[in-house]
Amino acid sequence: MYNEYYGFREAPFQMTPNARLFFPSSGHSRAERHLLFGLSQGEGFVVVTGEVGAGKTTLVERLCARLDPSGFAVARIATTQVAADDLLALAADAFGAPMEGSKATVLRAVGNALQTGPQRHVLIVDEAQALPFAALEELRMLSNLTGDQGQPLLQIILLGQPQLRRTLSSPDLDQLRQRILASYHLTGLSAEETHAYVEHRLRAVGWDGRPNWEPEALDSVHRHSAGIPRRINRLCSRVLLAGALEETWTFTSGLVESTAQELEDDLGAGPRGAMAGQNFGDGDPAELARRLGSVEGMIARHDRVLGRLADLFNMQRSKA
Template sequence: MYEAHFGLKALPFSLTPDTEYFFSYADHQEALNVLLVALRMGEGFIKITGEVGTGKTLICRKLLNTLADEGMVTAYIPNPYLTPSALRHSLAEELGVDYPMNIGSHRALQRINKRLMTLKAEGRQVILLLDEAQALPEETLEAIRLLTNLETEKSKLLQVVLFGQPELDDHLERPSIRQLKQRITFTYAIHPLNTEGCRGYVQHRTRVAGHQGDALFKDKALDWLCKGSRGIPRLINILAHKSMLAAYGEGKSKVEKGHVRRAIDDTEGAAYRQRGVARLYQSLFRRQAVVAVRSRG
């Protein structure tokens, strides 16, 4: 919509977890480093937590790409709200195991174990990544623990990475799954971006999207963007996108404080949000109408 107006080749603040836009901010890069070090050491269980919108899924996707480049075998399950049987079936599919739904759990584990042994013999490491792990039912968490029992005398056949919201920590405190908690050897908590990180994040994404020259967001606009988003990347993306829409609607080449304030007022969950609905899109609609008239002329 506004790409040509701002000299962009793509939308810079899409909510899709595109690894091309991965921002090597200290907290996110450290989380990725912890994962890579732990996995290369052969650790069985690793846990990454963070509030909604702090970038866990993007880190997970970045990790998947890195592991693929290193020749590791990965099984990615984005929605783990599954029964134990469905989880085993999903894992089997990811590993290319022929697994009819009507076979029992013992035979299913035998087939998975055979495949893991084959991959181990080939010198290939297998890693199961579970996103939104706070949604895992207790019986499925226990099934995951049992999967990690598959091992040789010297190493695990399957490593597991759990990505989840802070509620995951609460679930792991339950006495009934204390055995799984004891197996988590590495853990890392992702935090929102600070002001410096927020500014760098915005500038990074606009540059990746093709913007050249002076900063697209004015300093005061960035200040309000950081305040309104509380440093949460998903909220930064939403507010930045809406701010750019507002600036485009007025024909402005830079995003100003007023555009961000209107985006904040228009966004649920944003800090400093005023009551009422901001007229964010009125100028945009006027701009589109002018463009349409000119094109017809």
């Protein structure tokens, strides 16, 4: 709805990773260079870790978009809790090799598949922090596959949350760790980068400076998101919705703060969630009044939003 109101070609803060909207922060640019360096070596592992929503998947989407399909064949596995044999089967399927038979048969089939065509083969394993030791060891065995001339047949990129780094530091994975050629940990954007990130995403969909985001509003976005891109996207999308509903073209820190509070309340993490299960008749009268005032203000705001949505719905229906 806010796309039409503000004249955007598409949603600027969509949650789905989009390489076209990649923002080259200092951290993401360094992570990209680590990936490119690792791929230039033609063997081993490259590891990229970061908090949920830090931009790991978007980074790899950008990498894949830049790789020449005639030179690279890229397969991807998104894992949760996958046993070693299941992971081997997934890898075989990703490269078009038969999945049936004994482990030795499947490994041989994968090796044969990796020697077809002129491309170098890359396997990207997402959410790798969920893999047990045995599955990670299976990946190490896959990385050892070589061709007739002794050339390595497969490179592996591991993407995961911070606990992946702790897992890889285990003495049980010493052999795998020795095959890691490059590793990088993505952190949140700085306050300045958060300002630039929001404007970058807006310009990509046709933003011309309106609606205007006050600097203090973007400071609030950074404070509530810790600079994590997915959190920024979620908050800014809701701010745009609130702005369209209130028909405002200037976004203030107050608007961001109230929207962030509503997001927390929706997830049960804010004041409303904290008040759940409490007896409003207990405690200090001033505190009770403050809580009731907060709830009444929230209800009034929601009523305004619902009213505006109803008006917009009726307008669209009348146009139809």
